[in-house]
Amino acid sequence: MPNCHLYCFGIFFDHTLEIKFKMANGKINVAVENIFPLIKKFLYSDHEIFLRELISNATDATIKLKHLSSLGETKGDLGELKIEVKVDSKKKQLHIIDQGIGMTVEEVEKYINEVAFSGAEEFLEQYKDSAKESGIIGHFGLGFYSAFMVAEKVEIKTKSYRKGAKGVHWICDGSPEYALEKIDKKERGTEIILHIDKDSKEFLEEGRIRDLLTKYNKFMPIPIQFGTREEALPLPEDAPEDAKPKTKTVVNIINNPNPAWTEVPAELKEEDYKSFYRELYPMQFEEPLFNIHLNVDYPFNLTGILYFPKLNNDLNMQKDRIQLYQNQVFVTDNVEGIVPEFLTLLRGVIDSPDIPLNVSRSYLQADGAVKKISNYITRKVADKLNSLFKKDRKAFEEKWNDIKVVIEYGMLSEDKFFEKAEKFALYPDIEGDYYTYEELEEKVKPLQMDKDDKLILLYASNKEEQHSYIVQAKEKGYTVLLLDSPIASHLIQKLETEKEKVSFVRVDGDTLENLIKKEESVVSKLSDEEKDKLKPVIEGVVEGGNYTVQLEALDSNVLPFQLTQPEFMRRMKEMQQTGGGGGMMGNMPEMFNLVVNTNHELVGQILNTRTQKKRDRLIQQAVDLARLSQNLLKGEELTQFIQRSVDLIK
DSSP: OOOOOOOOOOOOOOOOOOOOOOOOOEEOSSSOOOHHHHIIIOOOOOOTTHHHHHEEEEEEEHHHHHEEEETTTTTTTOOOEEEEEEEEETOOOOOOOOOOOOOOHHHHHHIIIIIIIIIHHHHHHHHHHHHHHHHHHOTTTTTGGGGGGGGEEEEEEEOOOOOTTTTTEEEEEEEEEEEEEEEEEEEEEEEEEEEOOOGGGGGOHHHHHHHHHHHHHHOOOOOEEEEEEEEEEEEEEEETTTOOEEEEEEEOOOOOOOOOGGGGGGGHHHHHHHHHHHHHOOOOOSSOOOEEEEESSSSSSSSEEEEOOOOOOTTOOOOSSOOOEEEEEEEESBBTTTTTTTGSSSSSEEETTOOOOOOTTBBOOOOOHHHHHHHHHHHHHHHHHHHHHHOOOHHHHHHHHHHHHHHHHHHHHHHHHHEEEEEEEEOEETTSSSOOHHHHHHTTTTTTTTSSOOOEEESSSSSTTTTTHHHHHHHTOEEEEEETTTHHHHHHHHHHHHHEEEEEEETTTOOOHHOOOOOOOOOOSSHHHHHHHHHHHHHHHHSSEEEEEEOOOOOSSSSEEEEHHHHHHHHHEEEEESSSGGGGGSOOOOEEEEEEETTSHHHHHHHOOOOHHHHHHHHHHHHHHHHHHOOOOOOOHHHHHHHHHHHHHH
């Protein structure tokens, strides 16, 4: 038998030959002297996936049998098709048993002993037309040989579905040497027996195997039996209230072969989606807000369900993530690349046979199809959001605070999503009214255009902390938006770039007169000489603080002292805190402008106070009131302010 290079293969595939044979010995024909150390060291990074691979192969063998039966190539009843997993801790064995197509001796020789070509490709070639339609093309590569990561010896007991086929027994101790013999085997299918090595005793624990089956095989398309369970029998109608129901022992099927994402969307109700969500995330007690069912078969195959959970402003709180499957086999919950980054905040399932994985299915390979899949998901989500907005705007608005982070993140990271989001992205004001950008622009234009014909959009990030500034803006008839998400600064920057002659400014970024500059100006009651006299006096009291004193002529009803924070500096700091901007500004101390209203009565009183002690006390009190409005007065300074206030009212 000539040597050949290692290549992908599947275990359970159709073949047309069968011969009678006696006990045989031989060597597994590979290009290297010993393949098993290589498999253990390089091919699989995580030993636990051996079970996933073996069950995937058993599933593949079972599906192939069903497919052949549908073509009329098998006769008779197939029986109850399932896969059984058994742990025998005494014998230190793990069994994986299927009732699939099985193998003849020639197939064992070909697919087990000659690791030379892909049986999946051969099966596809023989049944290519019907196989494509039934979705049975395998992607399992070197699955069988992953068994040697945990087993010191592996046995195969198999019998082909073909009429007159004989049982075959293959055994190998992890070296290239193997033994092959005929056995009596009544049932069709294949049994894999792993003799677990001493370093892998954890895989003889039923709890550990149950966890692996739940993790990787929870939604495999063929029922998987693992042990038994007790099922309560219904009580008779005349049973007393304290009666305990009798139980019966039943087969324990550990998986759901027909998960919601494999069903036709039109056949599912809202409760079906919620039930599946609870099945996916049993520790999540809040219902999802809504779902998006993905179902496409061209130019690639992809199914799945994405759920919008309730989200708060913590972008790092995500625990339950989107799960990636391939033909109902769990691959990973790291869906970077497949799912656009902003949608990783969602939950749910994506399943596609067209996702390119490496041979061990442990990570994603770069491929042009990935970008197409990602673009499709982006478009599908945007269309669904737009549909929900149009169908029931009120309900959409009620959910806005729970979903806005996802939408805003998408607008920042995906230009195509930004374009689509124009139709449904909302901008709430502090009164609780919601506007699309187009609606907002139309509402505020009459009052909030400055002298340079620029539209000024005022916003608050915290209604309570910025309340006094909001009140002033409302008194002038201005609309104040509430933009309080953690990425609001980034979104604002994006909008200012995309829109013409628009500027967002936080309501406490400056005086209203400076935020929305009009042609008319207010005349100061103080002369230039008086202002020159007053400014250093105030600077002397606030010396040491991060304040720039600005004397401005404002309406006499406006507060005498106000603290404002320059929009640019504050925004850059916020952007750096959430990533993506700011540079060294994020490390700079907070800087404020101390705006002194020269037309307020108190400012005139300060100027005319002859006693320095009294004058300084008035200035300090006014400054502390301004600081208090920005939540900047704390600790000892707050205590002093309170005591000073008490002294003033005695």
